Amino acid sequence: MFCEKSIELIRELQRISDGQLPAFNEDGIRQVLEEMKALYEQNQSDVNEAKGEGRSDLIPSIKLRHCCLLRNQRCVTAYLYDRLLRIRALRWEYGSVLPPNIRFHMCSEELQWFNQYKKSLANFMRSVGGEEGLDITQDMKPPKSLYIEVRCLKDHGEFEIDDGTIILLKKNSQHFLPRWKCEQLIRQGVLEHVMS
């Protein structure tokens, strides 16, 4: 049956829960493209025959093949686009540097897209209202309290808070720190927010 490979691509993404990025299925894409090439060539020769010899009985099969071509195109672009949306979500989750195990699942063009997206987003944030700009990937949750209890997950060395006090972030030590100073470190995995 035609189009089975492309449906398989869509199913693959649907099976995997949102926010996860499976490995880029280069082989699947290649097979769909090959199928499209074959369909297209067959159609070309049938069209010529239908025109040259007036064989109107070929027209239904030409139409069928054309529909399959369109469907394949649509499935492949949907597959690629859905992956882009997942990659976009990763930028907001992990920041501008992706963990290597995720990069491993992306093809080189996807990496290019990601880098360009990063750049566009950075340009946007820099140009928001005034010279300094605003990092809108911060402050993801409404602030509840000024200070939060954090635990150090790895040695990070000395850390200066706003009023000039320097504290030593040692592994397994616990601190009570201003939230706006730790948000970044929490996302980097240096600190952990202790919920009591």
Added chain:
Amino acid sequence: MSAALSDEGSDQNDSQEDVMTPVELIAKLEEAWLNEKFSPDLLENKSEVVECVMEQLTHMEANLQRVRKGDMKASLHRMEIDRIRFVLSSYLRSRLQKIEKFFPHVLEKEESRADGDPSYLSPEEYAFAREYLANTETYLKAVALRHMPPNLQTVALVKAVPEPCLDSFVFLRVKERQDNVMVEPETDDQREYVVDLEEGSQHLMRYRTIAPLVSTGAVHLI
């Protein structure tokens, strides 16, 4: 949330030419934020509010530097700054999300708008949307489209990317009384009818019906 800001902002605002007080400014920001968060479509940009709030935040940060350490007032103001910054970031984020989600439609709307009409995108957002479109097109072309048969090498993104669903229902609160709002039928056996929206009343309606009222500020989404 704006109470603590007002006593601090009042002495700075004298020098500025606009008459908006910080309280009004924050109220405006909150309104824009809630409307944007709950509407299915991208609303007009409020870049002047964004700029003013950014300025206000910088002022407050600067004022905080002068307060002596351990002052109770300082931590209250710090909390205030955090809250305002959250609202502002969240507002810009939800706009950006919509731009990304509906980019072909957003750009089409922006480019077909007549001169003099208010623009939906701020210049920064417009630049972002253009880059996003170009980036995505380049990507699709490089990976798949250029390997396809010659008649299938383009994709009409306007058709392929879903449009904002204007028929989704939204909660709203009426700020200015509206008479004779036309409600279109939902099913074939219903007829269209008119409702009056009393000031202060709350409703659940389709966004399409009240979209113009949201942009004039006569109703708020909640």
